[in-house]
Amino acid sequence: MTTWLVDKPQRLAVDRPVRRLDVRLISGKLNVVGADGPPRIEVTSIGTRPLVVSCEDGALVIRYERPRFWPVWTGPLGWFLVGRKRYRAEVSVAVPPEAVAELELISGSAVVSALRAGASITVSSGRITLLGLAGQTVAKVVSGPVEALGVGGDLEVETVSGELIIADSSASRLRARTTSGPITADLNNPPYHSRIDLETVSGQITARVREDSDLDVELHTVSGRVSSDFEELWARGSHGDKRLGGRLGAGTGRLRAQATSGHVSLLARQVDDEERQGAYAGAEEPRGDTAETGARQRDSSGKDGDDPEREGAHEGEGGRP
Amino acid sequence: MTAVFSHGRLRLYLLKLLAEGPRHGYELIRLLEDRFLGLYVPSAGTIYPRLQRMEAEGLVTHTAAGGRKTYEITDAGRAELAERAGELAALESDIHASVQDLAGLAMEIQDEVRGSARDVKRELREAARNARQRWQPPVPPWQQRREPVPSLPPEAEAGLRLERRAAELAGDVRRLVRRQGVMPEALRAAMEAVEVAAVEIRRLIEGRPPSR
Numbered sequence: 001m002t003t004w005l006v007d008k009p010q011r012l013a014v015d016r017p018v019r020r021l022d023v024r025l026i027s028g029k030l031n032v033v034g035a036d037g038p039p040r041i042e043v044t045s046i047g048t049r050p051l052v053v054s055c056e057d058g059a060l061v062i063r064y065e066r067p068r069f070w071p072v073w074t075g076p077l078g079w080f081l082v083g084r085k086r087y088r089a090e091v092s093v094a095v096p097p098e099a100v101a102e103l104e105l106i107s108g109s110a111v112v113s114a115l116r117a118g119a120s121i122t123v124s125s126g127r128i129t130l131l132g133l134a135g136q137t138v139a140k141v142v143s144g145p146v147e148a149l150g151v152g153g154d155l156e157v158e159t160v161s162g163e164l165i166i167a168d169s170s171a172s173r174l175r176a177r178t179t180s181g182p183i184t185a186d187l188n189n190p191p192y193h194s195r196i197d198l199e200t201v202s203g204q205i206t207a208r209v210r211e212d213s214d215l216d217v218e219l220h221t222v223s224g225r226v227s228s229d230f231e232e233l234w235a236r237g238s239h240g241d242k243r244l245g246g247r248l249g250a251g252t253g254r255l256r257a258q259a260t261s262g263h264v265s266l267l268a269r270q271v272d273d274e275e276r277q278g279a280y281a282g283a284e285e286p287r288g289d290t291a292e293t294g295a296r297q298r299d300s301s302g303k304d305g306d307d308p309e310r311e312g313a314h315e316g317e318g319g320r321p
Numbered sequence: 322m323t324a325v326f327s328h329g330r331l332r333l334y335l336l337k338l339l340a341e342g343p344r345h346g347y348e349l350i351r352l353l354e355d356r357f358l359g360l361y362v363p364s365a366g367t368i369y370p371r372l373q374r375m376e377a378e379g380l381v382t383h384t385a386a387g388g389r390k391t392y393e394i395t396d397a398g399r400a401e402l403a404e405r406a407g408e409l410a411a412l413e414s415d416i417h418a419s420v421q422d423l424a425g426l427a428m429e430i431q432d433e434v435r436g437s438a439r440d441v442k443r444e445l446r447e448a449a450r451n452a453r454q455r456w457q458p459p460v461p462p463w464q465q466r467r468e469p470v471p472s473l474p475p476e477a478e479a480g481l482r483l484e485r486r487a488a489e490l491a492g493d494v495r496r497l498v499r500r501q502g503v504m505p506e507a508l509r510a511a512m513e514a515v516e517v518a519a520v521e522i523r524r525l526i527e528g529r530p531p532s533r
Contacts, residue, residue, distance in 0.1 A: 031427030033360070044424045092423035111427040114360040129434045132361030147438040150361040165438040168367050184442045188366040206445045210366070227449070227456040265449035270373070274346060274390055275365040 006043050007050035014039040019058035021101040026064065026087035030105050034097030034114035047088040060099075062091060100135075112139075118153075127162075145181070163203075178203060182262070186269075189213065194253035204262035207255070211268040212276065214249035219266060221259045229268035330412060330436075332371055336402045337409055339381055339394040346372065346390060360430070 004012055018039040023030060028045070039060060041053060054061045064087060095101070101119040103110060110121050111129045118135035121128050128139045130148040138156045139146050145163040148155065155171040157164050159178045166176060166185040173195045176183050182203040187196065192214050198205050204224065209215065217233055219226045225241045233246035244266075257264050338344060338352055346368055354362045372392055375381045380398035383390045394402075402409065498508065524531070 029424075029427070031423060031430075033423060033426060033430075040423065042423045090424065092427055094423055109431070111431050113427075113430050129431045131430050131434050132357070147434050149434045149437050150363065165442055167434075167438050167441040168364050170364060184438075184445055186366075186441045186445060188364045204449075206442075206449045208445055208448075225453060227453045229452055263449070263453065265445075265452060267445060267448050267452065269366060270370065272346075272365065272369040272373070272390075274388075275369055 001054060001056040003052060003054040005050045006041075006046065006053060009043050009045055011043075012041040012053060014041065014055050014060060016055055017058055018055065018060045018095050018099050020060065021093060021095050021099050021103075022059060022061045022063075023091065023093065023102075024063040024104045025089055025091060025106070025108070027107045028088045028105075029090040029092075029108050029110075030103055031092040031111045032101055032103065032113070032115070032119070033092070033094050034099070034116065035094040036096065037094070039096065039099075040094045042092040044090045044092065045088070046090075047086045049086050051089060051091070060093075060095065062093070128157075174198075182206070188269075189253070192250070192252045194255070196253070196255040196257075198255075198257040200258075200262060201260045202262060203259065205257045205259050205264045206267070207257060207265070208267040208269050209248075209255065210271050212249060212271050213253065213255075214251060215253045215255045216247050216251040217245055217255045217266065219244045219257045219264045221262060221264045223261045224259055224263040226264045226266075228266040230266065233266070330408070331367075331440075332375060333402070333405055333409060334412060335368070335371060335375070336380065336394060336398050337412075339392055340399060340402055343384075343391050343393040346392065349392070357433070358426070 002014075002016070006012070015038055021032065023032070041062070043051065049064055051062060052065050095115075097114055097116045099115065100117050101112065101115055101121075103112070103119065103121045105122070105126065106124045108123070108126045109129070110123050110126070111131075112119055112121055112133065113131040114133070115137075116134045118137060119133060120138040121130075121140070123141045123144065125143045126141065127144045128141055128146045130137065130139060130146070130151050132149070133151045133155075134153040136154040136156075137151060139148070139158070141159040141162055143161045144159065145165070146157045146159055147165045147167075148157065148169065149167045150169070151166070152170040152172075154173040155166070155169065156175045157166070158176070159181060161180045162178065163181045164176045164178055164183045164185075166174065166183075166187070168186060168188055170188050172189065172193065174185070174187070175197045176185065177197075177199045179200070180202045181200065183198050183200050183205045185196075185198060185205075185207045187194075187207065187209050189196070189209065194213075194215065196207075196215075198207060211229075217228075217230075219228065219233070220243045222242070226244045227241070228244055230246075230248055232248055233244045235241070236243040236245050244264075255266075257266070334353075334356075335349060338349055344352075346365065349368055349372075350363055350365065353368070357363075372381060372383075375398070376383065376392075378397075379395060380401060381392050381394055383392045385391075494511075497503070
């Protein structure tokens with residue numbers, strides 16, 4: 001087991017394989033990026049208490065040393081109450097994209113990008129930003145927003161008070177829940193077997209799906225209005241603008257949206273013929289292939305898009321029906 | 322990296338990429354992916370609606386060859402690009418993120434995602450507001466009142482069917498003829514067949530005996 005004690009801003013390179021990342025911070029910023037090469041840690045600012053970084057058995061752990069005694073009787077919460085300044089840190093970590101991350105932060109912002117095997121992020125007060133994730137992702141905030149761009153796989157986002165925005169998502173399972181705050185979801189789901197659940201108590205839900213989706217839809221609000229761009233959905237019950245349901249396409253997937261007070265709107269996105277035929281398919285595949293990611297990162301630093309190799313790859317894609 | 326996805330910058334960035342040369346939608350996606358250092362691959366759903374809108378505004382055109390669309394910038398597109406040159410310069414000079422500077426990269430990711438999220442939210446909210454205004458709860462088909470269809474005398478109905486079939490034929494011909502690579506000899510032969518059919522139809526309807 002290798003252990004480092006970090007008490008000033010510094011960079012660490014971990015020269016052993018990492019399959020799991022476990023970070024628990026109290027306050028500050030936490031950034032995690034999936035990248036090839038050896039795992040790296042950058043601590044850009046730190047309070048008076050040192051962070052302990054340890055690596056054992058493929059698990060990279062970053063956390064504070066457990067104090068000899070808890071402040072008063074409050075347990076770990078006492079850290080937050082008495083020592084928010086002392087325990088303030090800004091930590092950035094690069095791990096291989098296939099590592100599984102478990103991140104906890106009491107107050108501050110978390111940015112997580114390019115992980116393929118799953119991540120679980122918990123922030124009590126602050127914001128979570130997700131970019132280009134795959135696998136099973138769980139993001140929970142008590143107070144604050146979650147913003148996700150280009151997240152696929154299985155995504156669960158939850159906040160008590162805050163807004164959820166999910167943009168360009170190809171997640172085949174999506175659960176978004178908030179108690180007080182709106183949900184905006186632009187879904188580029190595969191047109192089959194998606195499971196989408198959107199739920200808010202107070203706030204409006206706006207969702208957009210492809211016009212050729214195969215979804216069984218149920219929209220419901222208690223004190224707002226429902227509306228949809230799809231003619232296949234019919235009003236259920238006597239109050240025509242409270243509940244709307246029906247089947248789009250083959251109805252193999254499922255979409256449920258429920259608001260207690262707030263409007264619920266389902267929008268349709270037009271689909272290009274080319275997109276329908278799958279001409280973009282190569283660009284939409286979730287990339288588990290890390291070697292490829294690395295190669296792309298290398299060329300993006302130097303050349304522009306005209307390099308002959310990529311043109312070649314593109315022609316190859318073009319050969320597909 | 323100024324957020325490329327916010328405040329209509331994606332549109333500007335797409336124009337800039339097209340000004341470098343005509344490109345296929347797939348290539349544009351790849352180039353945007355590079356801009357995100359391979360961290361995120363934008364889907365066709367983010368690119369295509371914008372290209373379509375830009376095309377409607379006359380900033381780009383597309384040509385379809387072999388089932389693939391290649392987009393090209395128009396003079397109007399170049400004019401817009403020239404007008405927003407300052408903004409474009411800012412967009413380009415800011416590409417300095419790298420995987421080496423993790424904290425800086427994370428800041429940029431946060432800006433980019435936030436910008437994009439706000440754009441999406443604005444766009445969807447506006448669309449939803451419009452949809453709500455004009456939307457009426459649809460009535461299920463089993464509750465719809467059927468309009469009685471007036472019945473026609475049999476000879477009139479047969480006439481209508483013939484007319485409809487002839488119109489369909491005209492449509493088919495238009496579509497077939499405009500297809501690429503049709504041989505002129507084939508067209509000439511088809512022309513003769515149509516002439517023969519026209520004479521025969523006129524004869525049948527007017528009730529004249531066969532000419533031979």
